[in-house]
Amino acid sequence: MKKLICFDMDNTLINSDKGHFHSYMESIEKFGFKRISYWRFLKLMGMPKEQVVREIIGYGKKENLYKKINDLQAKLIEIKYVHMTKALRGTKRVLKKLKKDYKLAVTSNCSHRTILNLLKSAGINYRLFEVIVGNDDVRISKPAPSEIRKASKILHTRASYVVGDSIYDIMAAKRAKVKVISVLTGHYSREDLKRRRPDYIVSSLRQLPRLLKKIENES
Template sequence: MKKVIIFDLDGTLFDTSKGIFNSIRFAIEKMDISNLAEERFPEFVGPPPVKAYQEIAGLSEDKARQATQYHRGYGKSKGIYEAELYPNMYQLLSDLTEKGFRLGVATLKRQDIAQEVLEHFKISQFFDVVIGMDFEDTLTKTDTINIVLKSLGVNKSQALMIGDTKGDFQGANNAGVDFIAVTYGFGFNQDTDYSTFVKQPLGIANNTLELKEIISKLSP
């Protein structure tokens, strides 16, 4: 029986693309990077920024950390206010808490920034725990999921994860929790092949209403 539902943040609760892409623009301007095509910006959604700037922009670790400081500085001051809560998400969260589910957030967005965006858009009250990246950038997606489980005192069989990217699904697989994929975010789409994953998703939602329908079959 599922008692806990863990949400990813970017691309699952919020469309944060405008703020993230503007954060990248600000960082690469500050770092004088001219060879990063905007077509690659969506690849920054999901992985920790330090890793993304290394792998996508080709920066050394030191320069990637410097770029990340610019990126997060813009995000904290401006970017989080450029997000949009997905349609019907507020009502879904309200319904889930009324039904007795406990809710958590597991994100690789830095924790203080994650908490601030939840508070700004007035949905923080729905979540029992919010776990994001630490200031040293040491956590993985699996780590954040496991910390949520530990914080709420539940085992992996009592929880499920909802996310929009391969990293979310792999993190859930590694943590041993079930997964629901959403295609309205940044990673998955209606043509995604899930056969390469160790465990198949419980369901695939193309919008928030479909997500509600999938969850309605579960009981807290």
């Protein structure tokens, strides 16, 4: 049976930093809060979305407010900023190659619909993936293991690898007891990632086929 690989989306398969930034800023401004700098924002990428908003507008506000800001952000990125999304170099080629030997899944903290829209805008065929799990498909998102577990459950296949750029991907994979391969295409340095003890670190997705071959040959 083919093994299952769960991919994070943002900064693993695609770059959508600008779209996320502009949609978050527009949303928080609509609710009367001040923008933050792009550089400060980038450090928040990969966190659960409710936490991103808390970091921007402050903790201790009404629960409903965080949700409203997130809902508007999700709408804005799809309607207004989706075109700012690009596939990372080599992603399409690598996915097609891996598809021959593995089952592929997307497990992301974006909503299911945002994932489909961003992949489409990046020119990545969503049919390459056997399953797509977004934050609205589970009760708690990464760093909880729910998205990974849900993909495994739907496909009746235990995930063999998680691939992602952030420390939250590592935390989620560890909780799901799945091997984790970190990529350096996000905003986390090798040192940041190393501290969380991923099983492997590669510079980008393009090194993944060779690494997987090596791991499989050794086992």
